[in-house]
Amino acid sequence: xxxxxxxxxxxxxxxxxxxxxxxxxxxxxxxxxxxxxxxxxxxxxxxxxxxxxxxxxxxxxxxxxxxxxxxxxxxxxxxxxxxxxxxxxxxxxxxxxxxxxxxxxxxxxxxxxxxxxxxxxxxxxxxxxxxxxxxxxxxxxxxxxxxxxxxxxxxxxxxxxxxxxxxxxxxxxxxxxxxxxxxxxxxxxxxxxxxxxxxxxxxxxxxxxxxxxxxxxxxxxxxxxxxxxxxxxxxxxxxxxxxxxxxxxxxxxxxxxxxxxxxxxxxxxxxxxxxxxxxxxxxxxxxxxxxxxxxxxxxxxxxxxxx
Numbered sequence: 190x191x192x193x194x195x196x197x198x199x200x201x202x203x204x205x206x207x208x209x210x211x212x213x214x215x216x217x218x219x220x221x222x223x224x225x226x227x228x229x230x231x232x233x234x235x236x237x238x239x240x241x242x243x244x245x246x247x248x249x250x251x252x253x254x255x256x257x258x259x260x261x262x263x264x265x266x267x268x269x270x271x272x273x274x275x276x277x278x279x280x281x282x283x284x285x286x287x288x289x290x291x292x293x294x295x296x297x298x299x300x301x302x303x304x305x306x307x308x309x310x311x312x313x314x315x316x317x318x319x320x321x322x323x324x325x326x327x328x329x330x331x332x333x334x335x336x337x338x339x340x341x342x343x344x345x346x347x348x349x350x351x352x353x354x355x356x357x358x359x360x361x362x363x364x365x366x367x368x369x370x371x372x373x374x375x376x377x378x379x380x381x382x383x384x385x386x387x388x389x390x391x392x393x394x395x396x397x398x399x400x401x402x403x404x405x406x407x408x409x410x411x412x413x414x415x416x417x418x419x420x421x422x423x424x425x426x427x428x429x430x431x432x433x434x435x436x437x438x439x440x441x442x443x444x445x446x447x448x449x450x451x452x453x454x455x456x457x458x459x460x461x462x463x464x465x466x467x468x469x470x471x472x473x474x475x476x477x478x479x480x481x482x483x484x485x486x487x488x489x490x491x492x493x494x495x496x
Contacts, residue, residue, distance in 0.1 A: 211281055212274075213261040216254050225250050225278070227260060233274055237262055241277040312343045316383075321375050324390070329369045332361050339373055339387060346385030348373055353389045355396055356429075397470045400430040404472075406462055409479065414456045422448040424460060424474065432472035434460060441477045 214229025223239035237260075242250050254260060262276035263284070269275040327339035327346070336349040348371075350361060365371070376388040404410070404426070412424040412432070421435040436445040445451055452458070464473035 211261055211263050212276070213259060216256055216258045216260055218256060219250050219254065223250050225254065225260065227262065227276060229274075231274060233268075233272055235262065235264075235274040235276040236269065237276045237278045241265070241275075241279055243279050244283070308343065315341075315343045316380055319375060319378055319380075319385075321377060323375045325373055325375075326370055327373050327387075329365055329367050329371060332365060332367060334361075337361060337365060337371075339371065341373075341385075344383070344385065346373065346375070346378075346387040348387040348389055352376070352387065353392060355392070395470070396429055398467065400427065401465055401467070401472065404462055404465070406465055408462045409459060410462065410474070411457060411459055412474070414452050414454055414458060416454070417448050417452075419447075422452050424458065426472070430472070432460070432462070432474045434474045434476055438463070438473070438475035438477050441480060 212227075212229040212231075212235065214227040214235060216225055217228045217234065218226040220226070223242060225237040225242065227235035227237065229235055237250075239250070240246070241262075242248065260278065261281055262278045263281040264274060265277050265280075266275040325341045327341045329337050330340045330345060331338040334350075336347055337353070338345050339348050350359075351357075353359075353361070353364075372390055373387040374390055376386045378385045410426050412426045414422050415425045415431065416423045418433075421433050422439065423431050423433055425431055434448075436448055439445045439448060439451050458476055459479050460474035460476050461478045462472060463475045463478070464471075466472070
């Protein structure tokens with residue numbers, strides 16, 4: 190058998206099958222054409238052509254690597270025909286980026302799962318210790334026509350508008366905005382339905398009580414007719430304080446079925462307070478009981494009281 194020459198043996202060694210997909214070595218040079226030469230401890234050096242360096246063809250290897258730097262690359266050919274191992278940095282980088290992206294997604298998914306479990310645990314603990322009268326500092330997460338939704342940290346509760354304002358004509362958006370921190374108190378809750386009703390400590394005392402403290406049953410007041418109902422006329426005693434004159438209390442001279450047949454909107458009348466229902470915040474008055482009496486209470490007093 191003919192012995193192989195040194196050149197033949199060398200070429201065979203370069204064509205030996207290797208199973209390494211990726212190699213890591215040291216940059217031993219970068220040519221003016223942008224080729225990177227790599228020593229990775231093999232019998233032949235590796236070469237990364239410019240077109241195998243980056244997906245972005247405008248990138249220059251010299252901006253990222255210097256001689257002596259460590260670099261990894263994928264093997265394309267163990268013999269490029271010129272005695273070098275053909276390498277691809279962009280292929281290796283693409284694969285590593287995909288790997289890192291996958292690892293990041295897995296990590297993020299695990300973190301979301303952990304956060305979800307932690308949140309569920311905190312929610313259960315919240316429902317275990319919740320009690321009527323407990324006070325929290327919450328954050329307004331939504332403003333609706335009927336009230337505010339307040340985030341208490343792990344659950345949300347509803348603060349109805351009636352728990353915020355005594356005056357039903359007040360507008361929530363004029364006083365609150367999403368993101369505001371407010372103090373609320375647990376009014377009631379339903380663990381089964383996971384619902385919480387809140388109250389507002391800063392609502393203050395009902396101004397109706399403050400106003401009614403000025404009056405007592407039997408007082409005669411001058412007031413203004415402001416609206417009608419089928420059962421009587423509502424009168425304004427002073428700003429913020431209204432009362433009802435029932436149809437039966439408008440006059441004793443005849444039977445009244447429609448209050449507007451006897452009274453007019455804006456009309457100033459004298460009336461006697463016959464009932465103060467503090468539990469339901471209602472005042473009943475009678476014009477009938479003053480029929481035939483003197484007119485010492487008049488328009489000037491009403492205006493003075495309602496400046």
